[in-house]
Structure formats: C-alpha cells, structure tokens
Amino acid sequence: MGKNQHITPHPDGGWQVKGEGNTKATVITDTQQEAIDAGRNIAKNQQSELLIHGRNGQIRARDSYGNDPHPPKN
Template identity: 65%
Template structure:
C-alpha cells in the first residue's frame, strides 16, 4: 500500500497518500492529522511520513512494511 504523508497546507495540515494530487483529509492541527494518518498506515501496513511546517520530513513511522527493519539486539 501507499505511504501516508502529513503535510502543511495554508495553515492547515493534510493527510496525503504518496504521489496523490488531492488530500485524503484536511485538519486544523498537525496532531489531528497524525492521528488520522497513523490509523490509515496501521490498517494498510504502510509508512507514516510526518513533515514539519516547512515541508521537510521530521519523522517516519513504519507499520508492517519497513524497508530497513531494525536488527534484533537480543542474544
């Protein structure tokens, strides 16, 4: 499935599917957009990409389809 991006747009925050031209949904706060986008990413087993207010990526969370999973450190 496609990754979900949390992006700024004219003082609001949008949840956008990767490579989509239109937003899935628009919110007044980044916190609301992250919660909504996280729910989609969990159900689609994709990645949530959070951008800052300047559009730069500030965080990523993977929910089941991590291209670089962390190595198990247990012995």
C-alpha cells in the same frame, strides 16, 4: 502494501494527510496532531509508512507500519 501517508501543511491553512502520489488530500485538519492521528490509522490499515513533515516541508519523523525489511535486532 498501501501508499505511504504524508502529513504536510495544507495550502489553505491547517494540515493534511496525503497518500503518496495523490493530488488531493485524504484528510484536512486544523492541527498537525489531528492529521498525525488520522494518518497513523490509515498507514496501519494499509501497512505502509507515515511520514511527518514540518512547516518547512522537510521530513521530521517517520513510522513504519508495514513489513520492515530491516527489523531491529534484539
């Protein structure tokens, strides 16, 4: 399982995709949606989670692309 990917505002403007624990952004985009799309691809490839933060820094959504230890019951 790879690093969780965080979508956060970039300090210089725009949005960034940052692997958990990384100091540098993997991808920098103009819009949050572009960052989400890029981060989703990375999270799927690494079988990790995508955590989407709002402008205030709080997590507003998360998607899991790995092995979920608590899958939904049918």
